[in-house]
Each structure stands twice: as C-alpha cells, then as structure tokens.
Amino acid sequence: MSDYVIRPLKTLEELKAVEALQRLVWDDPTTVIYHHMLISLARNGGSILGALRGDQLIGFVISYLGLEAPESERPAMANLKMVSQRMAVIPEYRGTGVGYELKLAQRRLAIQLGIRLITWTFDPLLSRNAHLNIRKLGAIGQVYYRDYYGSGDSALVKLHSSDRLLAEWWVTSNRVEQRINGRRAGLTLRQYLEGNATILNPTTVNAQGLPVPTDRTESPHSTLALFEIPTDYDAIVSCDVGLAEAWRAHSREVLEQLINEGYAVTDFIHGDHEGRERSFYVLSYGEYSEIRISRFSSN
Numbered sequence: 060m061s062d063y064v065i066r067p068l069k070t071l072e073e074l075k076a077v078e079a080l081q082r083l084v085w086d087d088p089t090t091v092i093y094h095h096m097l098i099s100l101a102r103n104g105g106s107i108l109g110a111l112r113g114d115q116l117i118g119f120v121i122s123y124l125g126l127e128a129p130e131s132e133r134p135a136m137a138n139l140k141m142v143s144q145r146m147a148v149i150p151e152y153r154g155t156g157v158g159y160e161l162k163l164a165q166r167r168l169a170i171q172l173g174i175r176l177i178t179w180t181f182d183p184l185l186s187r188n189a190h191l192n193i194r195k196l197g198a199i200g201q202v203y204y205r206d207y208y209g210s211g212d213s214a215l216v217k218l219h220s221s222d223r224l225l226a227e228w229w230v231t232s233n234r235v236e237q238r239i240n241g242r243r244a245g246l247t248l249r250q251y252l253e254g255n256a257t258i259l260n261p262t263t264v265n266a267q268g269l270p271v272p273t274d275r276t277e278s279p280h281s282t283l284a285l286f287e288i289p290t291d292y293d294a295i296v297s298c299d300v301g302l303a304e305a306w307r308a309h310s311r312e313v314l315e316q317l318i319n320e321g322y323a324v325t326d327f328i329h330g331d332h333e334g335r336e337r338s339f340y341v342l343s344y345g346e347y348s349e350i351r352i353s354r355f356s357s358n
C-alpha cells in the first residue's frame with residue numbers, strides 16, 4: 060500500500076484531523092494533544108507530518124525542537140535536537156510501512172535543519188515499536204525511565220506503570236544511514252548467538268501459551284547480551300494481569316541493571332526461534348558511552 064503522500068500539516072482542518080486520529084488510537088481525552096497546541100507547534104518551528112491517502116489522514120508524527128543536553132551551558136543553537144512526541148497510524152494501515160516512512164520524512168526534515176539527534180520514548184515491552192525504532196530505524200537506547208508519565212490512570216499508563224526507554228536516533232550516523240539504506244543488513248539471531256552473545260533470560264510458555272519470564276536471569280558473559288521480551292505484551296495485559304506485572308518488574312530490573320553497567324540497546328530481533336515467535340533486545344557494552352546524554356530528572 061503506497062497510495063499515500065507524506066507532507067507537513069498546517070491548516071486548522073488538517074490539525075483537527077490529527078486530534079481526531081489521536082482520539083481513535085488512545086481513547087482518552089487527557090492524552091490528546093489538541094489542535095490549539097498543534098497550531099502553535101506548526102507555526103513556531105515544530106512539525107506535524109501527515110500521511111494522506113487522498114483527503115484521509117492515515118498517520119502522523121508530531122515533533123518540536125528541544126535541547127540535546129538541557130543542563131549544558133552550550134548556547135541553544137549548538138544544542139538543538141528534535142523531540143518526536145507522538146506518532147500513530149490507523150489500524151488498517153499498520154504494518155505496511157507508513158510509520159517507517161513518516162520517521163524517514165522526519166529525519167529528512169531534521170537533516171535539513173542541521174539537527175543530528177531525534178529522541179522519543181517508547182514502552183520497552185512493545186515488540187512492534189522496538190522492531191521499528193531499534194531494528195529498522197537504527198535508534199539506540201541507553202536511558203531507562205521508571206513511570207515516565209506517572210502511575211495514575213491514563214491511556215499512557217498500563218497496569219499502573221509507564222516505564223519508557225529513550226530512543227536516541229543519531230540521524231546522520233553511519234549506523235543509521237546503513238540501516239535505512241539497506242547497505243548493512245541487520246544480524247540474525249543465529250549470527251548473534253554464534254558471535255558470543257547469550258540469551259540472559261530465555262522464556263518458557265505457560266498453559267495458556269503465554270511467555271513467562273525466568274526467575275534465573277544470567278549475567279552477561281561478553282560485550283553482547285540478548286534480553287527476551289514477549290512478542291505480544293498487549294495480549295498478556297488483556298488476559299493475565301499478574302503475568303503482565305511480572306514482565307514489567309522483570310524487564311525493569313534487568314534493563315536498568317544492564318544500562319547501569321554500561322550496556323546500551325543497539326539492536327532488536329523478532330522472528331522464529333525454537334519453534335516459537337520470539338523477540339530479543341541486543342545490548343552492547345561500551346559502544347555508545349561517548350554519546351550518553353544527560354538524564355531527565357523528574358524531581
């Protein structure tokens with residue numbers, strides 16, 4: 060399905076359609092970014108890119124300018140990044156590459172403005188988002204936030220938790236260029252396993268066919284480690300709340316610990332392994348420490 064165009068949205072009508080699409084996806088008025096705010100963003104250096112099929116809005120991505128290192132004394136003009144605040148695609152078009160094309164358009168815009176970094180946050184338990192952000196786009200993750208949006212009721216909070224991983228997309232870096240131009244195919248799970256990586260937490264399956272986290276997570280033996288997550292966390296949230304909470308506690312503990320030890324999320328693999336659909340983060344030691352950016356403080 061490539062019968063759509065991507066372009067900046069600027070008119071009141073177009074921005075009202077972005078508001079409506081958010082309501083469709085999040086179904087929570089407190090989560091929606093209203094058209095008043097979108098107009099202000101669109102007229103003041105932010106951008107709202109839309110994917111349009113004829114007059115129908117099938118997806119959008121919203122971004123604004125922020126500071127790469129907020130505590131730094133660098134002048135703002137030498138410290139700019141783009142913050143990607145929200146992206147959504149209507150359900151009928153998901154998995155057809157619209158999200159990917161929206162992000163590529165956002166990258167082109169950043170490069171045109173001389174910006175090298177785009178950041179956004181995503182729930183590290185969502186395999187689909189990890190595949191798009193880390194594997195296809197080449198973003199990396201080296202900052203983990205507990206309850207980024209708090210733990211109260213909201214569409215952004217699931218089971219009283221809103222943990223997020225910060226995706227850092229260094230848009231002019233070699234790894235990103237190679238990923239998106241397809242010049243360097245990502246490694247397969249087998250290649251990682253042959254290359255000294257171990258699966259720290261191989262899952263088992265319960266009677267309902269849902270993946271269960273191990274209670275004996277290994278420590279990494281080398282500079283590469285694989286951390287397994289469920290392929291469909293939302294299905295677990297819908298049918299087994301206790302298991303979903305166990306997954307949150309497990310992934311929070313292990314990812315935080317690995318990041319604190321100096322590992323960064325550098326790849327993601329989704330595919331068949333030992334007869335089941337499986338999903339793994341790849342964490343590398345040391346590779347990205349020079350671009351570790353300052354952490355957000357919620358205090």
Ligand SMILES: CC(C)(COP(=O)(O)OP(=O)(O)OC[C@H]1O[C@@H](n2cnc3c(N)ncnc32)[C@H](O)[C@@H]1OP(=O)(O)O)[C@@H](O)C(=O)NCCC(=O)NCCS
Nearest residue numbers: 145146147148153154155156157158159186187190290329
């Ligand atoms: C996140 C979102 C914007 C992605 O848009 P999209 O158009 O579906 O994205 P794409 O089709 O470009 O890429 C999705 C990829 O994930 C893959 N995928 C689908 N389900 C998956 C799963 N369970 N595990 C891993 N990968 C999965 C798709 O196959 C596709 O990859 P491929 O092109 O290599 O096959 C869309 O799913 C969405 O609107 N979600 C709800 C809102 C949301 O979560 N927004 C992000 C946070 S603000």
